[in-house]
Amino acid sequence: MRISTSSFYEQNVKAMGLQQQNLFRVQQQLSAGxxxxxxxxxxxxxxxxxxxxxxxxxxxxxxxxxxxxxxxxxxxxxxxxxxxxxxxxxxxxxxxxxxxxxxxxxxxxxxxxxxxxxxxxxxxxxxxxxxxxxxxxxxxxxxxxxxxxxxxxxxxxxxxxxxxxxxxxxxxxxxxxxxxxxxxxxQGGAGYVTSGSAANTGSGVFGSVGIKDATDPDYGKDFQISFLGGNYTVTTNETPPVVAATGAYTEGSPISFGGLQIGITGTPVDGDSFNVTTAKNAGxxxxxxxxxxxxxxxxxxxxxxxxxxxxxxxxxxxxxxxxxxxxxxxxxxxxxxxxxxxxxxxxxxxxxxxxxxxxxxxxxxxxLDVTAAISEFYQRQTSLQATQMTFAKLNSIALFNYL
CATH class of the missing domain: 1.20.1330.10 (f41 fragment of flagellin, N-terminal domain)
Structure with missing residues (x-):
């Protein structure tokens, strides 16, 4: 089978071009990493x-x-x-x-x-x-x-x-x-706050509020302690108010109501009152x-x-x-x-x-695996150089060289 000179030339140039592209691609990969x-x-x-x-x-x-x-x-x-x-x-x-x-x-x-x-x-x-x-x-x-x-x-x-x-x-x-x-x-667990009415004219002073029974049905409500005729009345701050406790006032004796207990000292007079209010409603x-x-x-x-x-x-x-x-x-x-x-x-x-x-x-x-890419680069470079040298050598062969 005979191969024409032009076909031989085209095939070799195409092969070298492809090798150059592959070599250039490896070079770009190395550059970009x-x-x-x-x-x-x-x-x-x-x-x-x-x-x-x-x-x-x-x-x-x-x-x-x-x-x-x-x-x-x-x-x-x-x-x-x-x-x-x-x-x-x-x-x-x-x-x-x-x-x-x-x-x-x-x-x-x-x-x-x-x-x-x-x-x-x-x-x-x-x-x-x-x-x-x-x-x-x-x-x-x-x-x-x-x-x-x-x-x-x-x-x-x-x-x-x-x-x-x-x-x-x-x-x-x-x-x-x-x-x-x-x-x-x-906070929700802040408890009760007690305050005296601004209109109080007696010497009653309240103490701290203690919890006796948190399961009491009135526990958690707001209360008012009022004094009249030596007695106290505890009512809820509802509409209408409900009486939670009553009794004769004795200085220092605890007053119990709504699962709570509070001590009052001094002498409240008629018309004096104290509010025992949940913290969230006390201001x-x-x-x-x-x-x-x-x-x-x-x-x-x-x-x-x-x-x-x-x-x-x-x-x-x-x-x-x-x-x-x-x-x-x-x-x-x-x-x-x-x-x-x-x-x-x-x-x-x-x-x-x-x-x-x-x-x-x-x-x-x-x-990129740089080591492998460098190895590939040198391999492709060597292959291209060998192809170029071979093509140049074959391209120079003619019958006149042997006459």
């Missing part, structure tokens, strides 16, 4: 690599979200930690104010100190994240959530929205707590409670007699319970913040482990 340069080189591998790359990009976004959530929670944690210190300081000052040896001036000085603590607490409640977004405002984070009123007191103008952030595939996390939940709420606004404490401490006792002294002691007892409830509530929220931050750490650890596996899998799919 990947097994396939286009999806057409390995459609299945390219699809798998794309899926893993998308998973890694999504994981990186979750990691960024976790960093932002952790930063926001860290700022809230700092504010709440300072708030607990202030409330603890107010509790200490409240106990100190109960010292019977203090003068009106001494109590006024304590009132000034407590007012300063109250102002600091309001400032903490209006903390922002450094970018003008207020931590405890809910969705209304562009405005300060707590506003001082002209007539005294503090009003919450935020809402109870929870700002959620997607921190993992199936986990949305609240990155803050609204001001009402933090500073104007109490949960810590700013209002501290404000009432300041007012009580600023009220002079000089010339007021036993009734004024009793009124002060009752006001201090009520404030102490309310501040304690508020302190416990802030501690509970602080604990929740810590739990969320701990969860973020766990999610970061699991996310890092997942990323490591994904990167290893992606490397197996697309990363």
């Amino acid at each position: 990947t097994k396939f340069l286009t999806a057409g080189d390995d459609p299945v591998g390219a699809a798998r690599a794309l899926g893993v790359s998308e998973s890694l990009a999504e994981s990186a976004q979750y990691a960024t979200s976790r960093d932002r959530a952790n930063l926001s929670l860290s700022r809230e944690e700092t504010a709440l930690d300072s708030a607990t210190n202030i409330l603890q300081n107010i509790k200490t000052l409240t106990v100190q104010a109960g010292n019977g040896t203090l003068s009106d001036a001494d109590r006024a000085a304590l009132a000034t100190t407590i007012q300063s603590n109250l102002d600091q607490l309001v400032g903490l409640a209006n903390s922002d994240d450094g970018n003008g977004q207020f931590l405890f405002a809910g969705y209304k984070s562009a405005s300060a959530p707590f506003v001082q009123q002209a007539g005294g007191g503090v009003q919450y103008i935020g809402d109870q929205g929870q700002r959620l952030m997607q921190v993992d595939v199936a986990r949305q996390m609240s990155t803050g707590d609204d001001g009402r939940t933090v500073f104007q709420s109490v 949960t606004d810590i700013f209002a409670s501290i404000g009432a404490l300041v007012t009580a401490l600023k009220t002079p006792l000089t010339g007021g007699g036993a009734a004024a002294q009793a009124s002060l002691q009752n006001a201090l007892s009520t404030a102490n319970v309310k501040v304690t409830n508020a302190h416990d509530n802030v501690l509970t929220v602080l604990s929740s913040v810590g739990s969320r931050m701990s969860e973020l750490d766990s999610l970061n650890s699991s996310g890092a482990s997942r990323d490591l596996l994904d990167k290893s899998y992606l490397s197996d799919i697309q990363d």
